[in-house]
Amino acid sequence: MERRAFFLALGLAIVAATTACKPAERRSATVTPLLGTGTVSTSRQDLERTIASMRTRVAAAPDDGPAAVMLADALLRQARVSGNAGLANEAERALRAVLESDSERYDARRMLAATYLSQHRFADALREAERCRRIRTDDAWVWGVIGDAHVERGEYDAAFDAFDRMAAIKPTAAAYARVSYARELQGDLTGALQTMQMAAEATSAHDPESLAWHYAQLGQLHLEMGRLGDARRAFLRANHAFPRHPFAEIGLARVAEASGDLRTALDIVMKLLETAPTPADLAYSGDLMTKLGLTDAAERQYRLAEAAWRSDAPEPSRLSRFLAERGRRLDDAIAIGEQARIDRDDIFTADALAWAYFQTGQIEKARTMVDRALRTGTRDRVIRSHAASIARAIGRSVRLQPDSSVRLQPDQQTHR
Amino acid sequence: MKRPYAVGLLVAAMTLHAITGQAHSLASTIVSVIASRPGIATVTIAAEADPLIAKLETLAGVPASDAAVTVEERRARLESLFPTLRAHIDARIADTPIDLALADVAVDDTAQVEIRLTASIPERSPMFTWRSTFIFGAYQLATTSGDAAEVVQWLQGPQTSTPIALEPPGADTHAALWLTRIGHGVAMGTLVVYVLFRRRTSRSVRLQSHARSVRL
Numbered sequence: 001m002e003r004r005a006f007f008l009a010l011g012l013a014i015v016a017a018t019t020a021c022k023p024a025e026r027r028s029a030t031v032t033p034l035l036g037t038g039t040v041s042t043s044r045q046d047l048e049r050t051i052a053s054m055r056t057r058v059a060a061a062p063d064d065g066p067a068a069v070m071l072a073d074a075l076l077r078q079a080r081v082s083g084n085a086g087l088a089n090e091a092e093r094a095l096r097a098v099l100e101s102d103s104e105r106y107d108a109r110r111m112l113a114a115t116y117l118s119q120h121r122f123a124d125a126l127r128e129a130e131r132c133r134r135i136r137t138d139d140a141w142v143w144g145v146i147g148d149a150h151v152e153r154g155e156y157d158a159a160f161d162a163f164d165r166m167a168a169i170k171p172t173a174a175a176y177a178r179v180s181y182a183r184e185l186q187g188d189l190t191g192a193l194q195t196m197q198m199a200a201e202a203t204s205a206h207d208p209e210s211l212a213w214h215y216a217q218l219g220q221l222h223l224e225m226g227r228l229g230d231a232r233r234a235f236l237r238a239n240h241a242f243p244r245h246p247f248a249e250i251g252l253a254r255v256a257e258a259s260g261d262l263r264t265a266l267d268i269v270m271k272l273l274e275t276a277p278t279p280a281d282l283a284y285s286g287d288l289m290t291k292l293g294l295t296d297a298a299e300r301q302y303r304l305a306e307a308a309w310r311s312d313a314p315e316p317s318r319l320s321r322f323l324a325e326r327g328r329r330l331d332d333a334i335a336i337g338e339q340a341r342i343d344r345d346d347i348f349t350a351d352a353l354a355w356a357y358f359q360t361g362q363i364e365k366a367r368t369m370v371d372r373a374l375r376t377g378t379r380d381r382v383i384r385s386h387a388a389s390i391a392r393a394i395g396r397s398v399r400l401q402p403d404s405s406v407r408l409q410p411d412q413q414t415h416r
Numbered sequence: 417m418k419r420p421y422a423v424g425l426l427v428a429a430m431t432l433h434a435i436t437g438q439a440h441s442l443a444s445t446i447v448s449v450i451a452s453r454p455g456i457a458t459v460t461i462a463a464e465a466d467p468l469i470a471k472l473e474t475l476a477g478v479p480a481s482d483a484a485v486t487v488e489e490r491r492a493r494l495e496s497l498f499p500t501l502r503a504h505i506d507a508r509i510a511d512t513p514i515d516l517a518l519a520d521v522a523v524d525d526t527a528q529v530e531i532r533l534t535a536s537i538p539e540r541s542p543m544f545t546w547r548s549t550f551i552f553g554a555y556q557l558a559t560t561s562g563d564a565a566e567v568v569q570w571l572q573g574p575q576t577s578t579p580i581a582l583e584p585p586g587a588d589t590h591a592a593l594w595l596t597r598i599g600h601g602v603a604m605g606t607l608v609v610y611v612l613f614r615r616r617t618s619r620s621v622r623l624q625s626h627a628r629s630v631r632l
Binding site: 083086313 | 443444445468470477480551552554573575
């Protein structure tokens, strides 16, 4: 009996010593493949399956890097299609646990940057992405995160430079989509449409979630250009790729509205509100009800939208725009917009402020702010309409060309 | 072994709360559920008072009131809006709705409110689910069962939570105590049987060897 115990202890000691002496695995260069690029699909069922299995793996071994990265990837996609922003917090927790045991694990760190974007923590996203860029300057994915963070902060020059770098390193679907958005922001809707089409065509059929997103963006661009039939086809295609994708559904509502079928549009939005309500959808349902003459019901939706933007999905910039566009609590719209502009000087926040200033008779401030809103050359209909009203009030025409400070020109990106 | 585990839980809980506080697009509402004692569940809803009042007034179909300015005004309004709040909560034990009663409304100087609700629940197999229709975004549902760590689920709007067993604190300890007692009993019984068997066997062996030696 004693001999057996001795040999057992000896064996354990050898195993422990071997483990301790094993050289640490170099993980910095390891990159877990993203969903949709390998064997795992991103259909609704596969996303749920991936989340369930990766949660089990992460629970058993919180330092399992590949599992945590795959879990975070799936959670961020699930957040996009379900509207459940809390899933990004779960993603962050899983990634942080991995980084605690291996702070230089590259794929976990770059996914953390994307997670911060999802949480609207743009400064944190930028910091993490820059840290990744210093490790690997040739990672197109990281340049995409850097560009996204700059766009959200209204730092368009830096954003467009990052998208240029991304597309130059690797012209993927993700790069095309960003170039498309850059063109849209600069008012080149035709170029944006062409590039978004390239993005959709470059997306793997194995990645239906991304495919649906790209087709929904295509639909949105067609809608902006007044091509209702093309828009409807694109949204239907998005819905076919990923059934009940919220961007596709809301797109179909917009097409119905633009076609004059307000009832169908309202039915679609009300259905969305039953499962995944957002302040934006509440506000949109209020707009449709207003057009249908249902003023009391519309007011109810507006009140809920405002309260929800204050507490349930706090987005000061969008709340400011909502209040300004509907002429509600304009002093609040200004206060909230001015506060939001400290963190993000984007064209939409500037437009919200311009419109709120204009409606409260602060014409000079409105003029300054609408110039900020037009600085990229955007063709956004709401911004253009506000700009036209302000221009009429001060007796000048709306400037149609972007500032020369925006370096990226549409044609330069076409040939990347 | 227990101490590091407890410290780990504390750190995890603190980290989680820090993360929650930093996120920008999440509801400020947090719902916590605990079986405070056998047969009683306590639900605490922590939220910003003024948007909650605005939502409940809208859902109740009453005109928006002027902004409340004092702690007392906010508390009074929330108490009067409790029937609407309750109508927008679907809390169930084993798929049967439970009857939530208002226990307390606490509002602080920063207009944060904690609404405490209680309900009677069965003491055995209380699988709990939560659903609410007064939050229009993603929010945190934190459930604490027995002596286990808090479990957090992120729910979007009217999404129903996954079922979770709701045991009062100490339930695990009691169960473990009973198991320990049963274990001791079984062990003692086995020992007695073993000793008796050994004594009988050794006596028979002694008798056999004695008989053998007598024969020799």
